[in-house]
Amino acid sequence: MSTRNAVVRGLGGALPRRVITNEDLSVTLDTSDEWIRRRTGIVERRHADESESTSALATTAARRALDSAGVDSADLLILATSTPDQICPATAPKVAANLGLDGIAAYDISAVCSGYIYALATASWAIGSGAVGSALVVGADTFTRLLDPADRTTSVIFGDGAGAAFLSAGSADEPGAILASTLHADGTGETLIQVPRGAGSFFEMQGKEVFERAVSAMSDSVNTVLARVGWATEDVDSLVAHQANRRILNTVASVTGIPESKAEVHLDRVGNTSAASIPLAMTDAAVKGHRTPGDKAVLTAFGGGTTWGAAAMTWPSISVLDPH
Numbered sequence: 001m002s003t004r005n006a007v008v009r010g011l012g013g014a015l016p017r018r019v020i021t022n023e024d025l026s027v028t029l030d031t032s033d034e035w036i037r038r039r040t041g042i043v044e045r046r047h048a049d050e051s052e053s054t055s056a057l058a059t060t061a062a063r064r065a066l067d068s069a070g071v072d073s074a075d076l077l078i079l080a081t082s083t084p085d086q087i088c089p090a091t092a093p094k095v096a097a098n099l100g101l102d103g104i105a106a107y108d109i110s111a112v113c114s115g116y117i118y119a120l121a122t123a124s125w126a127i128g129s130g131a132v133g134s135a136l137v138v139g140a141d142t143f144t145r146l147l148d149p150a151d152r153t154t155s156v157i158f159g160d161g162a163g164a165a166f167l168s169a170g171s172a173d174e175p176g177a178i179l180a181s182t183l184h185a186d187g188t189g190e191t192l193i194q195v196p197r198g199a200g201s202f203f204e205m206q207g208k209e210v211f212e213r214a215v216s217a218m219s220d221s222v223n224t225v226l227a228r229v230g231w232a233t234e235d236v237d238s239l240v241a242h243q244a245n246r247r248i249l250n251t252v253a254s255v256t257g258i259p260e261s262k263a264e265v266h267l268d269r270v271g272n273t274s275a276a277s278i279p280l281a282m283t284d285a286a287v288k289g290h291r292t293p294g295d296k297a298v299l300t301a302f303g304g305g306t307t308w309g310a311a312a313m314t315w316p317s318i319s320v321l322d323p324h
């Protein structure tokens with residue numbers, strides 16, 4: 001029996017103009033380029049200005065994903081973000097309207113750094129079920145607006161940005177097919193990554209515990225989707241793990257047995273862009289051109305909630321614009 005799968009046909013990214021280097025942060029914080037590079041692998045990140053709202057970045061990334069796919073509309077737009085333009089209403093309808101797609105289904109998903117995996121999985125279910133024919137899956141966050149400028153543990157890690165994919169119905173043997181996904185949440189860890197209730201609160205993260213949970217949750221979910229599609233770890237050509245810390249990427253690779261050289265690394269240039277991190281890392285890998293259509297790829301993320309998940313897909317056959 002032939003199956004109906006969601007297939008990635010286009011990718012796009014968008015980054016704020018302003019580059020903040022480790023040296024820039026060292027002027028006001030008790031930190032150093034050497035510490036940040038050694039402990040996180042990050043060299044620079046982008047900070048959004050007033051005009052570069054979450055919806056503005058999301059719109060640019062989504063438009064580029066449509067262009068990359070050579071299409072001009074989609075049936076569904078899911079925006080993964082935990083930094084919407086405002087709490088109410090959702091930001092996705094505004095992004096759809098900016099694209100001239102008013103009237104389509106559009107909604108936000110809030111799962112912090114796992115948001116993109118959540119959005120991608122739910123879009124692939126919607127397409128796979130036949131409910132819709134195509135979807136724009138966008139991840140966009142502007143977390144730097146919520147950081148305590150005096151907190152060196154969060155200020156050095158986070159950056160702003162957006163990434164997007166266009167997916168439409170196809171078959172499992174097409175390059176870009178989403179083949180399996182797994183999603184999880186454990187709200188008992190809600191205070192590990194949070195913006196506490198109350199006006200003027202800053203983003204807070206328990207870095208050490210998040211590090212440990214991220215490694216085990218991402219490794220377990222990678223193994224789950226690999227088992228589902230019947231791939232051995234040595235078959236994996238591309239590990240697109242949420243870009244939070246280079247040491248987390250390396251540890252997930254070593255725990256799962258996927259060679260470190262297969263891990264996509266984009267955090268050096270953008271830091272942790274939360275829901276944008278996976279589509280931006282995929283866009284960057286496509287720009288670098290070091291993966292081949294049909295390659296076996298595993299995507300995974302861990303984030304606030306706590307939430308985590310993974311997806312297995314084949315590398316899409318696409319051309320992309322460099323967002324840098």
Ligand code: COA
Pocket residue numbers: 030031032035036039040112113152153156157193205206207208210211214244245248272302303304
């Ligand atoms: N510059 C210099 N020193 C710093 C620093 C910085 N930016 N941040 C922390 N330090 C110091 C600490 O104060 C501590 O000093 P002490 O030993 O005198 O107490 C020392 O460095 C080690 O701190 P620690 O918290 O153990 O560092 P770490 O190696 O765990 O790195 C993070 C901190 C935040 C980079 C790391 O824990 C991390 O990446 N966590 C996961 C983040 C993540 O995945 N988030 C996304 C999920 S959504």
